[in-house]
Structures are given as structure tokens and as C-alpha cells.
Amino acid sequence: MIAFDADDTLWHNESLFLDTQEKFRELLLQYQDAEWIDKKLYETEIRNLEHFGYGVKGFVLSMIETAIELTDGRISGSEIQTFVDFGKKMVAAPVEVLDGVQNTIEALSKTYPLMVITKGDLFEQETKVARSRLGHFFKHIEVVSEKIPASYQAVFKKYEIDSKRFMMVGNSLKSDVLPVLECGAHAVHVAYPTTWAHEQVDSKVLESIHFPKLDRIDQLPDLIQSMINQKI
């Protein structure tokens, strides 16, 4: 079984948040400087994970709270409506499948059962899978609320997957690689240009851990072949 992360592995996602954050920042520059806005928004997002989890709706609520805080409550209702509208646009934004994904997934699906394991908002992830037109290549779509070892163990149990015959492919070291290795399964890192600060991993943690790293997803079939040849 080969499992893929979705956001920033199969399609662009972080860029959508960054673009929205840029528009948010521009609207608030009259009240505060850019650095302060970014810092406060990030702090609010992290604090709100506990209440709202991952996804666009939580992000919108964090933008609203940040804007209220930095204007001491003076921000107007109509400005706040703009942030809600940002959220609606994000949810409806075209799903931009990353270069090489379509061909790679199609090729691998002929030999291996594939699945998606993604964290975040169920509603948002399901609509993205549908709009990506990749859904039919995957045997299962699993949306989990956090990507920790226990979540992967639960998926293995649910689908009766042998962890030694499972490979996770994703762009987040924290979510897609480290917890999977901890479960005794295979993990492959595929680079994405930007990583949300919350997903970043201390470089020291990585020094002692070895796993394949790819620059592009279309290098995956060759990697898998060479792992089979070497009986890894």
C-alpha cells in the first residue's frame, strides 16, 4: 500500500494560505506593520488549533480574531466580511494538481493499491479530492485530525495493513515522515518549496534518521523499483 499526503504533495495548498495571508496583511497595514500582523496571525492560528483544528474555517476565524485584536476592536463589520469571503474563495479555489502527480499516480495505481491520508477538515479535503479528479486512483481516502503515530496505527488496523508493506509519501517531515517511521513503516519525503512554520522540524532531530528524499514526485516509481531490487 502506498499512501499519499494530499495538501502540498498532490496539489498546492500552502500557497493558497500564503496568498490569502498577503491580502489580509495589505488590508491591515493601516493599523500595524507587516511583521507584527504575520506574527500575531501565526500565534492566533496555533492557539486556535486546540479549538478549531486545521483548515480554512479555523484560518478565517484566526484572521478575524487577529484583526479585532490589532485594531482594539475598532475593525468594522464590513472589513470582517472580507475575511469571511476570503475563506469562501479558498474553499472554492481550483485544486492545482502539482507537476508530475497525475502521471505518477496513474502509473503506480496499475501495480499498487494507493490511498490518501490527509489531515485537516473532512469537508474541505473531500471536496478537494473530488475536484482534483484523482479520486478514482485511490482505494481509500482517510482524513485524520492529527498525523501522529496513533493515527497511522489506527489506519493500519482499520484496513488490515502490514506496516512493513506500507509506504507514506508526503512533504511534511513532521506529519508524513517521522510518525510513519516510528510505526515501523516506510516513508518518503517529497520536497515542497514552502512549509508552514508549525510543520517544521528541528534539524537536529533529522540527523540520526534516514529516509529517502525526493525533489519531485515523478522520481517515486524509480525509487520504489530500486528499493525492491535492494529488497528494502
Next chain:
Amino acid sequence: MIAFDADDTLWHNESLFLDTQEKFRELLLQYQDAEWIDKKLYETEIRNLEHFGYGVKGFVLSMIETAIELTDGRISGSEIQTFVDFGKKMVAAPVEVLDGVQNTIEALSKTYPLMVITKGDLFEQETKVARSRLGHFFKHIEVVSEKIPASYQAVFKKYEIDSKRFMMVGNSLKSDVLPVLECGAHAVHVAYPTTWAHEQVDSKVLESIHFPKLDRIDQLPDLIQSMINQKI
């Protein structure tokens, strides 16, 4: 396999939304009359289902949009913060397990595999299962974005469930009973005092459809026994 809906079947949920809506209404009575506020909020909620799905976060965003609309954008940031705080309180509210649920679930779990099938926000539903302390009675927890026949079919396929040996128990005719009967499985309605308007079913639809209706969930073991005796 016996599957249970969660909100308003295992624990109170609609009452939490109604209580919050009452506080929302009180805060806005200075701008509009109660009837108009309720009507607009409901319209906004339904319109936003497409963008935000079910759950507390979407409800908060709908309260915010309604408040902006009915004050022509004059509502202040600090008033809007109050609505966000309502949401945080809702997400953290104690999960009030309904009368009879604990004993019924415990008793049935000794004979049957049980699962939960609930719609809504994955993050919110998972934390509620955890806080209800009922999680260990269930073999599977499935959160789906809509309860339509295709969602139930997908669950049957995923867990290799024979629809004839599956029973769904829930308070919503629209979500828990009608789509399940359509799949050729069994469904039992357990009454809950209030039903969200969006979940209500035209009484004419119900005239030609027959299924067991219970007033309380603790009547379920006897019902199942009598169905077995009658070989239904």
C-alpha cells in the same frame, strides 16, 4: 453491526446550538426583532453549508455574517469576538450523554459489533467521542460529510458490511433513517425533542415508509430481540 448516530442520539447537541442562538439573538435585539434574526441566521447557515459544511466553525461564521448583514456592517469587532468566543465554548462544552445511552450501549456491545456514523466536522466529532467516554464500546467511528445513500454504501464497502445485517439508530429521519432504508439496511428512529429545521422531513414522505420508532434508546435491546424472534 449496529451503528449509532452521535449528535442528539448519543449526546445532546441541538440544545447547545439553540442555547448559543438564544444568546446571539439577545445581543442583536437592539438592531432587529427576534424573528428576523432567527430567519436570517437560518438562511445564512443553509447558504453556507456549501462553503463550510456542518459544525460549530461554520455556525460561528454564519452568526458573524448574519450580524454584519443586519447591522449594515456597523457591528463592532468586539461584538464579533463574542461570537467567536461562543464557538470556543461550544467546542469545549461538556458532552452530555443522553439518558439510557451508557447502559444500552454497554449491554449491546457484549453481543454486537457497534459503530458510530456521524456527519459533521471531523475534529469536533472526534473530541466529542473522546469526551463522552463511550469510544471504547465502538469498533469503528466514521465521520462523513453528508448522510446520503452513497455515504452509507461507502461505509458498507469499506468495512465489508452486509447491508441486510446492518442497523442504523438515530434521531434524524432525513439522515439516519431514509437513506439507510434506501440501501436495503435496517433503521430505527429514536426521538429527540428538537430537530433542526434542515433535518426535517415532509410528513407525506413518511406515510408510505415503515420502520421502528422508539421514544427512548433503552427500548432498543428489546426491539432487536423481538426482531430476531420474528426473523426480520
